[in-house]
Amino acid sequence: MPCDSGRSAYEESERIIRRKLDAVTQMLCWLCRVTEPEVIAMNPNLVAWWAAHQADDARREETLRLEVEAKRQRQEALAKLSPQERALLGLNTGRLEP
Numbered sequence: 001m002p003c004d005s006g007r008s009a010y011e012e013s014e015r016i017i018r019r020k021l022d023a024v025t026q027m028l029c030w031l032c033r034v035t036e037p038e039v040i041a042m043n044p045n046l047v048a049w050w051a052a053h054q055a056d057d058a059r060r061e062e063t064l065r066l067e068v069e070a071k072r073q074r075q076e077a078l079a080k081l082s083p084q085e086r087a088l089l090g091l092n093t094g095r096l097e098p
Contacts, residue, residue, distance in 0.1 A: 029053060 032040055032050045040046050078091065086092045 025053075029057075 028049075032046070032053075040050055078086070081089070081091070083092070
């Protein structure tokens, strides 16, 4: 019996296609960033794709920014707690200090 990843041929193909599509998307994004706007404007499909892609990128960047900020705020809040307070809240595995 041949070894396999346990994935169907369809799932494996989908994974490969998604990876290739991501690579092509990254290349097209780079090209649009370095290309003069007048050149992009020559192709209405490219104009639409580029606008949607920029909006998607902005949403992803904002989501990442919010996640980083939430993590920073959590760390800042946790730093204000004493070891006993952290233990009472179940935030560490050490024993309570006397």
